[in-house]
Amino acid sequence: MTSTPDAPLPTVFAPHGGGPWPVLPLRGSDPAETEALTAYMRSIADVPRPRALLVVSAHWEAAEFTVNTGAAPGMLYDYGGFPPEAYRLQWPAPGAPDVAAEVRDLLADAHLDSREEPERGFDHGTFIPLMLAWPKADIPVVQVSLKRGLDPEAHLALGRALAPLRHRGVYIVGSGNSFHNLRAFFSDDPHAVAESERFDGWLAEAVASPDRDERLARWSEAPAARFCHPREEHLIPLMVAAGAASELGQVSWSGLAFGKRVSAHRFG
Numbered sequence: 001m002t003s004t005p006d007a008p009l010p011t012v013f014a015p016h017g018g019g020p021w022p023v024l025p026l027r028g029s030d031p032a033e034t035e036a037l038t039a040y041m042r043s044i045a046d047v048p049r050p051r052a053l054l055v056v057s058a059h060w061e062a063a064e065f066t067v068n069t070g071a072a073p074g075m076l077y078d079y080g081g082f083p084p085e086a087y088r089l090q091w092p093a094p095g096a097p098d099v100a101a102e103v104r105d106l107l108a109d110a111h112l113d114s115r116e117e118p119e120r121g122f123d124h125g126t127f128i129p130l131m132l133a134w135p136k137a138d139i140p141v142v143q144v145s146l147k148r149g150l151d152p153e154a155h156l157a158l159g160r161a162l163a164p165l166r167h168r169g170v171y172i173v174g175s176g177n178s179f180h181n182l183r184a185f186f187s188d189d190p191h192a193v194a195e196s197e198r199f200d201g202w203l204a205e206a207v208a209s210p211d212r213d214e215r216l217a218r219w220s221e222a223p224a225a226r227f228c229h230p231r232e233e234h235l236i237p238l239m240v241a242a243g244a245a246s247e248l249g250q251v252s253w254s255g256l257a258f259g260k261r262v263s264a265h266r267f268g
Helices: 031-043 097-109 124-133 152-168 190-207 212-217 236-243
Strands: 011-015 052-057 065-068 114-117 141-143 170-176 249-257 260-267
Touching (some): 011 031, 011 236, 031 124, 031 249, 052 097, 052 124, 052 152, 052 236, 065 097, 065 141, 097 114, 097 141, 124 141, 152 212, 152 236, 170 236, 190 212, 190 249, 212 236
Parallel strands (some): 011 170, 052 141, 065 114
Antiparallel strands (some): 011 260
């Protein structure tokens, strides 16, 4: 079964763990947390089979929105300090040059400047969740970068420009983390746990609100916002997923990562 013009695919904002986790366990990680996040990542595939995946990862920023046009992207191990097996992971999904061309046309129609990049491989924000969701690596993938400056309104606009792809069988995935304070992640400070819960509660309300886009554009005013995101690159993919959907959002999964609250969101 594939999506039709009357049944557009949803969009999602998915936490992608940390480095190679949860595909590989990390020292100090809780097995129950690993199992729960793994199960969520596998559930991302619970949609009609997409024609292609479009991924906006927290781990790619460029001066302008940039589209990966390669037919066979390789692997980009954009993490460090992990065991050797972390650098042997393989997920050989094909690229999607045809969808990349559609993306650039849609951005031009929306008066958004873009560039193309034919050589870049899949970063871990892409291959970690997707190798669990689609282990056969048999669905084409196109990555689109974030734009430097990380303006939330610009990324909401990117999502709106990409929205027609949902009716063309393209599944839009924003890959980041709803909590991304690295120092606090690996701390036992109960304050960090409480702050992750505060921001997560606000986020759940914001994505389901009739004034969702306005609230997301002002995310930095939310409770504990800058504690949870000292730099917002891991939150901004949410703006793309939200902007691409006229439907309000809902929490599709909520769990813990090193004791801190993290959540996933689905639109449509």
